[in-house]
Amino acid sequence: MAQNQNTISYSQVIHLSHIIDKDIPQWPGDPPVEFTTVANIPQDGYYLRRFSVGEHSATHINAPNSFHNNGVGIDQYSAESLVLPGVVIDICEAAAVNPDYAVTIADVLAWEKKNGKIAVGSLVLLRTGWQDKWLDKTAFFNADAAGMMHFPGFSYDATQFLLQERQIAGLGIDTHGVDPGQDNSFSVNSLVLAQQRIVLENLTNLQQLPAKGTTLMIGVLRLRDGSGCPVGVLALVP
Numbered sequence: 001m002a003q004n005q006n007t008i009s010y011s012q013v014i015h016l017s018h019i020i021d022k023d024i025p026q027w028p029g030d031p032p033v034e035f036t037t038v039a040n041i042p043q044d045g046y047y048l049r050r051f052s053v054g055e056h057s058a059t060h061i062n063a064p065n066s067f068h069n070n071g072v073g074i075d076q077y078s079a080e081s082l083v084l085p086g087v088v089i090d091i092c093e094a095a096a097v098n099p100d101y102a103v104t105i106a107d108v109l110a111w112e113k114k115n116g117k118i119a120v121g122s123l124v125l126l127r128t129g130w131q132d133k134w135l136d137k138t139a140f141f142n143a144d145a146a147g148m149m150h151f152p153g154f155s156y157d158a159t160q161f162l163l164q165e166r167q168i169a170g171l172g173i174d175t176h177g178v179d180p181g182q183d184n185s186f187s188v189n190s191l192v193l194a195q196q197r198i199v200l201e202n203l204t205n206l207q208q209l210p211a212k213g214t215t216l217m218i219g220v221l222r223l224r225d226g227s228g229c230p231v232g233v234l235a236l237v238p
Helices: 092-097 105-115 137-141 156-165 187-193
Strands: 012-015 034-039 048-052 060-062 083-090 123-127 170-173 198-201 212-219 228-230 232-237
Touching: 083 105, 105 156, 123 198, 156 187, 170 187, 187 198
Parallel strands: 083 123, 123 170, 170 198
Antiparallel strands: 012 232, 034 048, 060 198, 060 228, 083 212, 212 232
């Protein structure tokens, strides 16, 4: 008997990952991005480089073991868990006024009033407008004189609501953290990853996605025991 198969219909495929280069914004203390040529066509007949990059650099995914001693590495995520529906909540206006803005339960409910209830297993993407600051490290991290960063993110309460009441698959954002820049405890990351769900950071091109209906495909580097890795994220837009 033929088995039912999942099908995906789409009209457009969009990169949600930034290009990895040596001058991308890097979290303080993270290793630099480095490229070294080890073979070239005139001498070797082919071109090859070695590259070095931190596990949480560029557009990347965080794994549970990055915040929990007993958490799994990125190599333990199933293939099925990396293909999932995406919804986009846009807080660009609020973030432009208040760079410390953290999305609230009220924001989620307002989105649902317009677009319908967030489906179980969705990846909730937060569009803050920060992707437009990617080429300006100072603006992207927006640190004050004391070194405190100021960029928007998810509030703990809204994240807890999404996990418990909507049973989402995880979170994604166009800043360097799903936690607001001022949260040095990484409480949102810790909450999501305690349940081995998805955390994507430094996304781009979110303005090209509809509020709902997109299918996301996350290409991970299966680093054994990796605390995360740069990812190629593709959006299949209906």
